[in-house]
Amino acid sequence: AQSVTQPDIHITVSEGASLELRCNYSYGATPYLFWYVQSPGQGLQLLLKYFSGDTLVQGIKGFEAEFKRSQSSFNLRKPSVHWSDAAEYFCAVVRGSQGNLIFGKGTKLSVKP
């Protein structure tokens, strides 16, 4: 069965530091992968997606993610974190041909001044 694992429940980084949030997926074929962010009081906003092609994808707000098939990973990165990046981040994969998403448990990011 398909699944998504986000091993870090909570991460704290200093403002200006680099960030990497981990995501591992389990899926037999080429997955369609997403990262979403939920800021307090807001809905989930799509940061970036991977369908095929270039394995390094750029998203909004300066985020990028790299698809590594050999490691079944789709880690999210940002070179310099801003205080406004404090939020919860979700990795997700499309389930088969059905279209609905399978989510990881989320990683809550705190940013220290």
Add this chain to the structure above:
Amino acid sequence: EAGVTQFPSHSVIEKGQTVTLRCDPISGHDNLYWYRRVMGKEIKFLLHFVKESKQDESGMPNNRFLAERTGGTYSTLKVQPAELEDSGVYFCASSPSGKLISYEQYFGPGTRLTVT
């Protein structure tokens, strides 16, 4: 363009009562999804509409949950009677038709349901 809206934003009800959640998708989006996040757990799929038809309701937890999408526009999710374990945040998402673009789902802010 207006985003996905959900009403109410927060609902507190007693066990055994009925609650109806509403979702208005982005205009023109044929696909509408309901998800739920129980505290401490991952966001889980409930069901998927294509226009007014239920495409997949494999995630619905039991027959106390009833979803409708009249006329292929807004959708309602009714819980009757509510139980304590139904507490959580209910998200609605919509997406347009199309092979890959349909996978890009736009989420509403969610309805936080608390059953006491």
